[in-house]
Amino acid sequence: MARPRTFDPEVAIEKAMQVFWTHGYEGASLPDLLDGMGLTRGSLYKAFTDKKTLFLKVLERYEESAVLEGVKMLNDPAIPDGADRVMAMFTNAYQRVTEGDQRGCLLCSAAAGPSNYDDEIATVVSKSLGTLRDGIEDALRASPKHAALDDAARGELADMLISQYVGLRTMARARIGPDMLRNAVRSVGAMLA
Amino acid sequence: MARPRTFDPEVAIEKAMQVFWTHGYEGASLPDLLDGMGLTRGSLYKAFTDKKTLFLKVLERYEESAVLEGVKMLNDPAIPDGADRVMAMFTNAYQRVTEGDQRGCLLCSAAAGPSNYDDEIATVVSKSLGTLRDGIEDALRASPKHAALDDAARGELADMLISQYVGLRTMARARIGPDMLRNAVRSVGAMLA
């Protein structure tokens, strides 16, 4: 009935995610996005309304990919002890840095940035972090040591761990020496063991 | 021998710190700064060279005020147990939120933002966070329970705690529900007790 799109919106969002991930929300300029997504202004605005709407879509995608992957790791039945799964998540975060990825976590950067003044972004960020937190809580339930805790204490521990995670990835983005990150992760391990 | 300044540079930096603290480095525009500092473009550039130099000065001041205050808290002889001092720092961070301060920590926002692409800023941020970390380590040494740890383990714990702190304040800036922050702090308390 009309001219069809020459790009896949899903692919475009994926590419936009990479751009926002490296530059941050405010740091990513329209030309940056256009470049990274490989489309022109007209197409971007026709398909995604504006920068912020695109970012919200990207955050959704981030939840569906990165966050979901984390939750999957936290539910991994191949690792019987839930506490080990939590550790896998932290170790993974550290490994990314050693592999040269210093972008940190898109969610965490958004938390430190636009979440402060934009309610919609804050809501989505809050929700995604909540998803991860709940994954941690579930994993703790699957840990002999932490299954013994009462619900309140276990919930509080989950809150602490998600905050720890945000801190770790924020420091990774700040290019803090990797030793500090490794030590922090080790210490989380010691605490959970 | 010539026309004297009509403003106190120290006061101006203090005001600039407030502006950067609320808006972040990139989010603070020149008009924002001019407004907040109460001076004109000419004066600002003559006295502080440019935005980034001003920000570096502000970071120094932040270290001398906020960070130093934190370290002082961590050395407070009025609290005999060092672990309690660490907790005082965390409790204080939470309290700020309940009192309506949702700006988080200037250092942590800088960590998530410009530290990623600016080496000079990254260096200063890293150094200031290191100062705080060392304060935590010293406090732990003054805790009966943690004095017993070997140096490596205590150091790792300090690394974990500074990262926890960054996470907490980042989430505060993101306006995450205060309950989560309170719980995280509680859990840190449980861990240290």
Place this chain on the structure above:
DNA sequence: ACAGTTAGAGACCAAATGGTACAATACACA
């Protein structure tokens, strides 16, 4: 083949960005 409809490319826009130039001003010292 055609009409209808939408995508694409990019010229264009106003506003805001960080930064500079320079004239007017106000002070300290002689």
Place this chain on the structure above:
DNA sequence: TGTGTATTGTACCATTTGGTCTCTAACTGT
């Protein structure tokens, strides 16, 4: 009281920002 000097205020600047508009191209259903 004047003269030199540094500050101050502001007009100005190029560039970049996010966003719009319009004209053309391309595809679909008839």
